[in-house]
Amino acid sequence: MKSTNPRLAYGGLIDYGLVLRGDRQWVDKDNNQRPSGLLERPLSYSCMQEVYCISRWDPARKYCLRIVMPHGSLLLQANDAYTRDQWYYSIVWRRNMIRYRNFLTKSVRREVVLKELKNMVDFAMTTPLQDESVTRAPLQILTDLISEEKESPGWEEWAENISSVAAPLLAERCVNGELCALLARLCRHRPRSAPLPALAPPVRRVLTRNVDFGKAPHARQFVKDYISALSAHNSGKSLVRRFVEVTHGSRAACPHPRAAPNLASVALAAIDDHYRERPTPHVCHDAEQDVLCFADILEHMCEYDDWLVVVGGVLQPVPFSVSAMSCPQVAARLGNVLNRLAHDPRCAVHTCVAHARAARPSPPSWLRATAPTDPLVALGHEQLCQLWGDMLKTLLSCCSKRKSFLQSMSKHLPDFVIVALTGHPAALEILCLMLEWEVASGEQTQLEIIAALQGTEVGKQYYRDLCERQQTLQRLQAQGGPRRLALPVRATDADVAALLEAGALGNLECLSLAFTSVTSACAYHLIKLPSLRYLNLWATKFGDSGVQLIAEHLPRLQVLNLCETPVSDKGIEALSGLSSLRRLNLNSTKLSAEAFELLRKRLPHLQEYDIRYTEAW
Incomplete structure (x- = not known):
């Protein structure tokens, strides 16, 4: 029989001694002709006494599988050893699953059920089959066991024992929605005695594998209740921190891209659910202790550089209710999160505190929420001023359009x-x-x-x-001076400063600093040249910060040569403010194709440019 599926899935009987092959013929070792052909009636798994492989019957005929029944046996011949082994493991799997289901659902003695459950878990973990049913069948049996008598007084203890025995299976298989709901119920009813080591692996699998909590609300509730159960212990704070640490992993970057957004969304949803209907002004109460662990999670996530980007993204704009931010305990944790965002040098992180319309009241940005004159976050005045100033300091040193x-932000003058x-x-x-x-x-x-x-x-x-x-x-x-000037190769930033202090350069239009040793520090002196139109910085160490200063203070600049300088997209994007720029040389810089396309759109009057030996070339 050439089919890869022996189709032995349903009840019934067949003639014993039947052999199935592609040519429908078989001669046994006694040279007696036996019936052969296709299986016409289904064979019940319950009537199979033994199943084993026959590696070789004779040189011409091999890859056979023998199924022993009460009154005879059945031989199945496959085309190759792989197909035969798949048949064998499939039949053994189905026989055992049927046996486990019948035994576990009908047995009364719980100690016997737990012992047989352990056997089922060991069998499911060692089978070589890789199929959806292999994952679904044992988990469904486990779900049926836990759901039995869930309204009885002793259900929590029974569910704990089952979860502990099934811990290896829960660690290696993704739990379904119904099982998530049952495990979440266990965490809620007995948070201090829930089998946390057994539930930790499925929680982490949910965080690392789930792609849409909207389609899996029970999974999010399971993670939420598990974290609450962790926090309820005497060492809850250290357990929550350890949970975040293990979920991230020991590497510098978390290997699971879904873990951070899933964990952050669970924390935000828990805080929102708790404070959404709370009245204002805020009144502290004991129930807040149950939700502070989720604010701790956001704070712990900021300890990892790769997760800090994710936290900043989910916090833009402000996702918290006014009641949540007016709680001093939540606000203290948010203050630590914002402090990490404000001091991070990466633009993708610190720009999260001020979106494109940062000054508008709705939706608020963190600059608006922490404004000292009318703060939404319940922090002390000195802490608010320090935090707000730190945000501004980082944004000013980064923003290409200061x-x-x-x-x-002019409305925030007070x-x-x-x-x-x-x-x-x-x-x-x-x-x-x-x-x-x-x-x-x-x-x-x-x-x-x-x-x-x-x-x-x-x-x-x-x-x-x-x-x-x-x-x-x-x-x-007011003073005159030359219109063109070129400094020698050995010129430094100090030479540029001395030149401007000593000479009259009010009429200087063309300045060449090519192949000198000047850096971005000389930009503070170059911006004092009001008539400058041409600036050559070829092969200097002039960087992004200097380019930003030039773009802000020399709007009449028409020609700029940055060939072989260390400028990158951060500084090049600032040039979009030079509306008078006509010629630009970015040869051999760190220019990217995206930054160049953006620059061309913002400078439609740019006539000549050189982008050779860059990513945009």
Whole structure:
């Protein structure tokens, strides 16, 4: 018989001694002709006394499987050894599953059931078959066992014993929705005595394998209740931290891309479910202890660099209710999370605290939620000012469009003033930039900013530096000087500074620093050249931070040569603000194809460009 399926799945009887082959003929060892052909009637698994493989009958005929029955035997001949073995293991699997199901569902003595359950688990873990039914059948038997008498008083203890015995099976197989609901019920009813070691592997499998909790609500509830059960123990905090650590793994990057978003979504859903209907203003109560573990999970996830990106993504915009953020205990944990986001140097992380419309009240960003004048997060005033200032510091050092960012945040001027009065450098720098770039309009507003700058000793120094820069700029604009200038190869940042201090360069239009040793530090002096139109930085160490300064302060620049410089997409994207740029050389830089396409769209008047030896070439 050439079919790979012997079709022995249903009840019934057949003639004993029947042999099935492709040619429908078989002669036994006594040379007696026996019936052969196709199996016409199904054979019941219950009537099979023994099944074993016959590796070789004679040189011409092999790959046979013998099924022994009460009144004879049946030979099945396959085309090859692989098919024969698949038949063998399939028949053995089905026979045993039927036997286990009948025994486990009909037996009364629980100790006997647990012993037979262990045998079923061992058999299911050692079978070489790889099929969906191999996973589904033992789990369904396990589900039926746990669901029996679930309303009886002793159900929790019975479910614990079954879960402990079936721990190897739960660790290697994905549990279904009904079983998830039963295990979640066990965690809720007896959180301190639930078999946590046995339930940890299926919980982690749910986190690492699930792709849509919307289609598997029982799976999310199972994870939630398991974490609550962990937290209910005396050492709950350490158990929750250890759970996050094991879920991430010992590698620098978690090998399971679904683990972080699934775990974060469970934590956010648990916090939202608890605080959604809570009245405001917030009143602390004992029930909050049950939900704080989920805020701890978000905080623990931020300890891993790869997961920090995920946490920042799910927190943009603010996903918490006002009642949740007004809880001091939740707010303290959120403050630690935001502090990690604000200090991370990666743009994909720290920009999560301010989305594209950060200043708008709805939906709020974290800059809006932690604004010191009207905070939504219940943190202390000093902590809010420090956190808000740290966010601004990172955003200013990263954002390629600092001027447009400050313009969008102009309505938060009172917050800038409050944070500046605490002496935070980022707020002081922003107030100076608002004056220098004329972001703050109106004489009264400018006087308020000046008063805030002079409110602290650090602010007074910032204001003196601003006045000095303004006077230097006015002096350079009034003086003449050469229109073209090229510095020697050995020139450094100090030489550029000395040149600007000593000479009159108000008319300088073309400056070449090619093949010199200047770095981004000289950009602070280059931005003082009001008439500069041509800048050659070929083969220098001029980097992203310098390019950003040039893009912000030299809007009339028309020609820029950055060939063989270490600039990357971060600095190149800032050039999109130079609307007067006509010629650009990015040969042999770290330019990507995506950044170049974006730059071309934002600079439609760009006439010439060189992108050879880059990814965009």
